[in-house]
Amino acid sequence: MAKRPSTVFxxxxxxxxxxxxxxxxxDCGAWNSLVEERAxxxxxxxxxxxxxxxxxxxxxxxxxxxxxxEIEQHARIxxxxxEFDRVLGGGVVPGSLVLLGGEPGxxxxxxxxxxxxxxxxxxxxxxxxxxxxxxxQIKSRGERLAVGRAPLYLLAETxxxxxxxxxxxxxxxxxxxxxxxxVFSLKFQSVPGSIGQVREAATQLLFTAxxxxxxxxxxxxxxxxxxxxxxxxxxxVVDTVLYFEGERHHSHRVVRAVKNRFGASSELGVFEMxxxxxxxxxxxxxxxxxxxxxxxxxxxxxxxxxxxxPILVEVQALVSSSTYGNARRMASGIDQQxxxxxxxxxxxxxxxxxxxxxxxxxxxxxxxxxxxxxxLGVVAAIASSVRNRVIPATTAMFGEVGxxxxxxxxxxxxxxxxxxxQMGFRRCIMPAAxxxxxxxxxxxxxxxAxxxxxxxxxxxxxxxxxxxxPGSPGPQAVGGGSxxxxxxxxxxxxxxxxxxxxxx
Ligand code: TYD
Ligand code: MG
Numbered sequence: 088m089a090k091r092p093s094t095v096f097x098x099x100x101x102x103x104x105x106x107x108x109x110x111x112x113x114d115c116g117a118w119n120s121l122v123e124e125r126a127x128x129x130x131x132x133x134x135x136x137x138x139x140x141x142x143x144x145x146x147x148x149x150x151x152x153x154x155x156x157e158i159e160q161h162a163r164i165x166x167x168x169x170e171f172d173r174v175l176g177g178g179v180v181p182g183s184l185v186l187l188g189g190e191p192g193x194x195x196x197x198x199x200x201x202x203x204x205x206x207x208x209x210x211x212x213x214x215x216x217x218x219x220x221x222x223x224q225i226k227s228r229g230e231r232l233a234v235g236r237a238p239l240y241l242l243a244e245t246x247x248x249x250x251x252x253x254x255x256x257x258x259x260x261x262x263x264x265x266x267x268x269x270v271f272s273l274k275f276q277s278v279p280g281s282i283g284q285v286r287e288a289a290t291q292l293l294f295t296a297x298x299x300x301x302x303x304x305x306x307x308x309x310x311x312x313x314x315x316x317x318x319x320x321x322x323x324v325v326d327t328v329l330y331f332e333g334e335r336h337h338s339h340r341v342v343r344a345v346k347n348r349f350g351a352s353s354e355l356g357v358f359e360m361x362x363x364x365x366x367x368x369x370x371x372x373x374x375x376x377x378x379x380x381x382x383x384x385x386x387x388x389x390x391x392x393x394x395x396x397p398i399l400v401e402v403q404a405l406v407s408s409s410t411y412g413n414a415r416r417m418a419s420g421i422d423q424q425x426x427x428x429x430x431x432x433x434x435x436x437x438x439x440x441x442x443x444x445x446x447x448x449x450x451x452x453x454x455x456x457x458x459x460x461x462x463l464g465v466v467a468a469i470a471s472s473v474r475n476r477v478i479p480a481t482t483a484m485f486g487e488v489g490x491x492x493x494x495x496x497x498x499x500x501x502x503x504x505x506x507x508x509q510m511g512f513r514r515c516i517m518p519a520a521x522x523x524x525x526x527x528x529x530x531x532x533x534x535x536a537x538x539x540x541x542x543x544x545x546x547x548x549x550x551x552x553x554x555x556x557p558g559s560p561g562p563q564a565v566g567g568g569s570x571x572x573x574x575x576x577x578x579x580x581x582x583x584x585x586x587x588x589x590x591x
């Protein structure tokens with residue numbers, strides 16, 4: 088009897104397989120996510136022989152004693168773009184597989200083409216394989232980005248096997264696949280972009296990257312709900328996952344590391360989209376505060392930390408009486424649930440009457456802050472709008488707000504204070520627990536109770552530990568304070584105390 092072609096049903100959400108169709112995936116619980124795919128044939132990579140062939144270099148020979156293993160210093164290769172190097176943890180690690188996700192049109196191809204051109208000049212041949220654009224399209228973009236003469240190979244190809252052949256032929260120092268969802272393997276019958284295809288492409292490229300020590304970038308598309316299309320599985324396969332964030336109506340773009348085996352996750356790189364490609368922004372605080380209104384109620388400056396990087400952002404709030412009875416609460420840039428919670432704390436613990444009021448909170452510039460230290464900025468902006476009182480332009484703040492109305496200590500306080508002082512702020516309203524160790528609340532997550540006094544000095548006098556940064560303005564530029572002085576730290580224990588200190 089002839090053997091029927093074996094097919095499996097693969098969940099497009101989590102990649103689990105089932106011999107039969109099911110309405111709901113037994114593993115991840117997603118509804119109607121199973122798609123029929125042809126199982127790979129035995130000779131096409133499955134089975135023990137296939138598994139062996141894919142073993143990463145150096146993995147054979149059994150277990151080794153911990154003390155016998157030498158430390159490998161990953162010599163990182165610079166992409167020639169400071170902000171991109173920063174998110175990657177200091178440059179590209181040889182043999183690493185990096186996934187760059189983002190919405191269409193946000194600038195993934197632009198950034199990678201810029202990096203490819205730079206690395207072709209410094210590190211050797213680069214292969215840029217695109218399944219979305221022709222060589223001519225890529226070239227005309229490259230002309231704008233001033234790619235110039237460098238050993239940069241363009242390949243308009245979607246067949247995985249052909250791409251692997253070209254990698255073997257050119258032996259590049261860097262491979263870019265734009266995008267992984269357009270790549271298909273001849274071994275599978277399913278359409279490009281299905282989980283089987285994407286996983287096969289990622290796995291094959293992983294073995295090439297590890298086996299031949301070629302760093303590889305994969306571009307990944309994002310679905311409407313914000314996750315990488317199809318494969319959650321992909322995030323586990325790769326070494327580093329980067330997300331491109333930003334709004335198309337703003338010129339700035341943020342690249343965030345959500346996973347990094349070779350560096351800090353949640354590290355951030357900030358760029359500006361210009362007519363000649365993406366330009367790194369060395370001082371994001373200055374950019375995000377550039378259009379801050381002067382003496383306007385409802386505006387507060389918040390010291391947030393993303394990865395290892397302090398960034399000052401402006402929180403704006405508008406509270407107005409609702410005409411339609413059902414009050415609206417809208418948050419953009421912060422979590423909606425967090426806003427609801429903070430409004431309840433303000434009503435109950437700080438005596439603000441917000442019943443029947445519409446509350447709108449926005450982080451200016453389209454950035455997203457999702458750390459608890461942003462609470463105090465949100466609370467202050469709302470209170471400032473309700474009471475119609477201005478927060479002085481030279482005051483910055485940070486701190487977590489608890490349900491009892493207490494202001495709780497947070498991490499990396501020194502970093503935040505230093506950034507505020509560098510930007511010329513004269514006062515910092517912050518959790519008392521971060522200044523005075525005795526005031527630390529039980530269970531507070533404050534790790535460093537003492538602020539390095541050097542951090543409070545203005546940039547001109549921050550010599551020892553605060554490294555001078557290019558593009559950092561003098562004290563007058565943003566904070567509006569006068570020279571000298573430094574930043575005064577005011578520790579608060581409750582929301583009430585904070586509002587008293589902020590709204591004179
Ligand atoms: P692109 O890199 O093609 O986005 P993705 O690969 O993420 O889909 O970005 C395209 C957008 O960037 C497009 O709207 C045009 C704009 N752009 C510039 O503003 N300046 C430039 O120099 C380039 C190359 C693109
Ligand atoms: Mg693109």
